[in-house]
Amino acid sequence: MPKLLxxxxxQFPLILAVIYVxxxxxxxxxxxxxxxxxxxxxxxxxxxxKERFNADSFIGFLTFYPVxxxxxxxxxxxxxxxxxxxxxxxxxxxxxxVALGAVALAIATVVGTVVGTLAAVYRGKTFDWASxxxxxxxxxxPGFVVAGVLSLIFVANLQWFSGGWGTAEKMVLPAIALSLAxxxxxxxxxxxxxxxVLGADYVRTARAKGCSKPVVVFKHCLRNxxxxxxxxxxxxxxxxxxxxxxxxRIFSIPGMGELFVxxxxxxxxTLILGTVMVYSVMLLSFNLLVDLGYxxxxxxxxxxxxx
Amino acid sequence: MxxxxxxxxYKTAEGVPDTLLRRIWAxxxxxxxxxxxxxxxxxxxxxxxxxxxxTSSIYYDGQRNLPQLAKPASGAPxxxxxxxxxxxxxxxxxxxxxxxxxxxxAAAAISVVLGLAVGLIAGFKGGWIDSSLMRFVDILYGLPYxxxxxxxxxxCEKPLTSLLGNPQAANLVVLFAAIGxxxxxxxxxxxxxxxxxxxxxxxxxxxRAMGLPSTRIFLRHVLPNLVGPVIVYATLIIPQxxxxxxxxxxxxxxxxxxxxxxxxxxxxxxxxxxxxxNPRWWLLVFPCAMxxxxxxxxxxxxxxxRDVFDPKREAAKL
Numbered sequence: 052m053p054k055l056l057x058x059x060x061x062q063f064p065l066i067l068a069v070i071y072v073x074x075x076x077x078x079x080x081x082x083x084x085x086x087x088x089x090x091x092x093x094x095x096x097x098x099x100x101k102e103r104f105n106a107d108s109f110i111g112f113l114t115f116y117p118v119x120x121x122x123x124x125x126x127x128x129x130x131x132x133x134x135x136x137x138x139x140x141x142x143x144x145x146x147x148x149v150a151l152g153a154v155a156l157a158i159a160t161v162v163g164t165v166v167g168t169l170a171a172v173y174r175g176k177t178f179d180w181a182s183x184x185x186x187x188x189x190x191x192x193p194g195f196v197v198a199g200v201l202s203l204i205f206v207a208n209l210q211w212f213s214g215g216w217g218t219a220e221k222m223v224l225p226a227i228a229l230s231l232a233x234x235x236x237x238x239x240x241x242x243x244x245x246x247x248v249l250g251a252d253y254v255r256t257a258r259a260k261g262c263s264k265p266v267v268v269f270k271h272c273l274r275n276x277x278x279x280x281x282x283x284x285x286x287x288x289x290x291x292x293x294x295x296x297x298x299x300r301i302f303s304i305p306g307m308g309e310l311f312v313x314x315x316x317x318x319x320x321t322l323i324l325g326t327v328m329v330y331s332v333m334l335l336s337f338n339l340l341v342d343l344g345y346x347x348x349x350x351x352x353x354x355x356x357x358x
Numbered sequence: 359m360x361x362x363x364x365x366x367x368y369k370t371a372e373g374v375p376d377t378l379l380r381r382i383w384a385x386x387x388x389x390x391x392x393x394x395x396x397x398x399x400x401x402x403x404x405x406x407x408x409x410x411x412x413t414s415s416i417y418y419d420g421q422r423n424l425p426q427l428a429k430p431a432s433g434a435p436x437x438x439x440x441x442x443x444x445x446x447x448x449x450x451x452x453x454x455x456x457x458x459x460x461x462x463x464a465a466a467a468i469s470v471v472l473g474l475a476v477g478l479i480a481g482f483k484g485g486w487i488d489s490s491l492m493r494f495v496d497i498l499y500g501l502p503y504x505x506x507x508x509x510x511x512x513x514c515e516k517p518l519t520s521l522l523g524n525p526q527a528a529n530l531v532v533l534f535a536a537i538g539x540x541x542x543x544x545x546x547x548x549x550x551x552x553x554x555x556x557x558x559x560x561x562x563x564x565x566r567a568m569g570l571p572s573t574r575i576f577l578r579h580v581l582p583n584l585v586g587p588v589i590v591y592a593t594l595i596i597p598q599x600x601x602x603x604x605x606x607x608x609x610x611x612x613x614x615x616x617x618x619x620x621x622x623x624x625x626x627x628x629x630x631x632x633x634x635x636n637p638r639w640w641l642l643v644f645p646c647a648m649x650x651x652x653x654x655x656x657x658x659x660x661x662x663x664r665d666v667f668d669p670k671r672e673a674a675k676l
Binding site: 078200 | 500501605
């Protein structure tokens with residue numbers, strides 16, 4: 052395990068560097084770049100960039116800019132939004148998006164696992180069919196459709212909830228909307244995996260021993276069946292990220308999604324780099340945690356072994 | 359085949375050969391999903407001459423025919439209502455459908471080609487080529503691909519416009535190319551896995567022992583066995599691609615207006631449809647319904663095909 056940890060930790064900055072260069076290249080190549088003079092860029096921002104970062108050219112962005120990001124976490128000024136620092140913008144908006152995503156993922160995992168388990172236990176009965184219908188709909192409907200419909204019903208017509216951000220109550224509807232797609236996948240995965248586990252010999256033994264059904268299912272089987280769900284959590288985090296852009300827009304939540312789209316539309320390089328790098332770090336860390344967690348969940352697994 | 363497996367797989371009538379095509383046709387899910395899908399697809403494509411003509415739908419306000427825009431569509435085009443510029447929602451939905459599905463299929467095609475190529479090379483060559491390619495794929499898995507699609511689109515659109523001469527064509531091409539470029543990873547892994555397992559099979563060894571040239575082994579023995587998983591995953595990539603395109607268009611960074619796609623129709627409808635004072639629900643409901651139905655059918659079809667090609671996965675049935 053230590054060998055794996057070191058290997059993955061070493062890969063981390065390499066991947067980040069690749070992402071940085073690719074993003075910088077794409078952002079730079081995009082027409083309308085601030086340094087080409089097609090737009091009147093904020094002279095203040097240019098000045099700040101020059102004196103703090105020594106970055107007023109491509110080479111400067113390639114070399115000096117990341118150094119200051121790494122050493123002082125200073126992303127510099129937002130080139131298209133006068134007077135605002137990238138770090139501040141991200142700092143205020145990121146916690147909202149992360150909170151929303153975390154709650155959505157938690158709901159998805161808990162509900163999905165329980166529903167999938169019950170569907171496997173009561174296989175073939177009404178509950179199973181209903182859950183399958185629900186999962187098919189969940190993976191087919193895009194996030195904005197679900198969010199839009201929920202918003203239409205609960206916000207526009209019934210007016211039980213309102214949009215925007217602030218209280219925990221306002222987080223309920225967006226989190227539910229965001230959680231439906233991962234929930235559908237997790238339900239399916241749990242169901243298939245539980246079906247495999249429920250046929251195992253030790254389950255029969257436990258029941259013969261006199262263990263009650265809930266104990267056997269939830270204490271013994273679920274732990275073994277959980278692995279595919281756990282490995283799905285990595286891509287699920289990525290999907291939640293994408294989905295949150297859309298949900299934030301529908302529920303008028305001032306989060307990171309808006310920031311990223313704005314940065315791309317304005318060709319604001321510092322902002323693009325800032326948001327992309329922050330997202331990449333989050334995604335990669337989460338994936339790394341999931342990979343490391345494998346061996347904790349199931350000691351029989353050795354992912355360093357050549358497969 | 360033994361009687362036990364036959365009853366699990368497929369009941370053939372006496373004397374009727376149990377071929378792949380028959381099994382595909384027998385699967386209820388393939389028929390329902392594929393049928394509805396075909397109906398939607400044909401409607402969208404066949405109505406293109408009508409939806410594209412400025413007189414019926416007036417979708418294309420790039421021509422700046424303002425007096426025509428002021429006249430609301432009536433009669434058949436108004437079945438789904440009209441949007442705020444007087445354009446028929448039905449016509450825009452149909453045309454949007456054609457465009458969305460075109461992008462989905464094109465992006466899936468690119469993914470399949472790329473995934474096949476990488477998977478085949480990795481599976482056959484093995485050794486360091488295999489490890490480095492798989493490492494490459496693993497690294498790409500960790501990237502925020504959605505962000506990269508948007509950046510690719512932004513960076514490549516202008517140069518492509520000057521290359522192709524038509525901004526809308528460039529927009530379409532850049533979009534499905536970008537989506538295709540980030541969606542090939544799973545296909546590569548699946549193909550590589552299949553090639554690796556095939557290589558170990560005795561019949562391949564026998565073919566080599568007989569002295570068959572490598573190309574022949576590849577074309578006559580390996581490739582037909584790859585068709586199954588490739589088709590299944592291709593059918594599952596298409597809805598993913600359509601979904602990604604609809605997300606992008608919803609956010610405003612996908613297909614540029616006035617070309618409609620289901621995603622951009624939903625995006626435009628957002629503020630007007632969700633207004634609690636005067637909810638113009640038809641602007642949102644119809645594009646979303648069509649998108650939902652199409653994706654549902656595609657997933658249904660993919661599930662059905664997967665069961666046909668891999669009937670051993672009984673746990674996965676239903």
